[in-house]
Amino acid sequence: MSSTTTSTAGMATSLTPSSGRLFSHGIDAHYGDFRDDLLKNGYAVVKGAVARERALQYASDIYQWLEEFDLGFDRNDPTTIHKDHLPDINEKGMCLGYAISHESFTWAVRQEPEVVRAFEKVYDTEDLIVSFDSVNIGFPNRKDIKPNSPWPHQDQDPAKPGFRCLQGLVNLLPNGPKDGGLIVCKGAHLLSEEFHEVFKEEERIWSWTTEWYGFTEAGQAWLKERGCEWVKVEAEPGDLLLWDSRTPHYNLSSETSQSRLCIYTCFMPVSDASREQLETKKMAFEETKMTTHWPNAMHVVDLPVYRNGEIDPHNRSKPRFPVQLSERGFKLTGIPYLEQMA
């Protein structure tokens, strides 16, 4: 079905499409909410998707989780922000172990109704699955790990164009212009196909997956010539940040004394996943393994965790407590849909 257009007092006005996922009605469809920003800019902020007090509580829960490693980290003592006192967190703020993907705070955020609701609106279905992705723990002024250099990229295979994936994160602490975090190339999602036609012979930056494309300096210059600007997205505790996987992006480290904590949340229709992928996802859930942002468990992250150059004895395969899910939360694992297929 295409978007409906009517004429009011001689003016053409596009109406909210009645069905279909985002982009299925072109980029001139009008929804009157964050979806308009996604269409036009390739990113959006859903304000207050999580109540501020709850977002701050989730941040506190993450601090407690860090303190419970008993490595000496104390949220009230900035001198303890050091790799000797923390689990392994890389220079981009990614924590890729310790079953953090299945911790209480991670699952609680994934089950926040307005977070899920935003993705329901984008895909026009309640039958969604969610990624078992990571948490970003960005402390300011870290001198104990290497600097965070920009890595502008798309999380989508150039050979598979079109809107395929909406990425998201729930921001848990105040996040102003210099507090680090997501930076996006505004509007460049719409230039993606043209870009890759121009750069198809270019030598690509290496990646472990074809679903990642890194922009070279020439590529970045092309985007600049086309008038695209890089925008640091600002957010309050509880805001949901969304971006089209085609939108070039990376993250910045804080230049202030403000830390950044956020939980990645990415949902897609269960109908986009194959049976085999749902089986992989079931295994990942039952074994509390991490995935990347792809909710169809395209990639399961199961790497050894090194800390200070050695296998970290503090790594663990299970979260502190068994995963607590609502009925809806369980559907987000994909398992009930797999059982229906049996």
Ligand SMILES: [Fe+2]
């Ligand atoms: Fe990314």
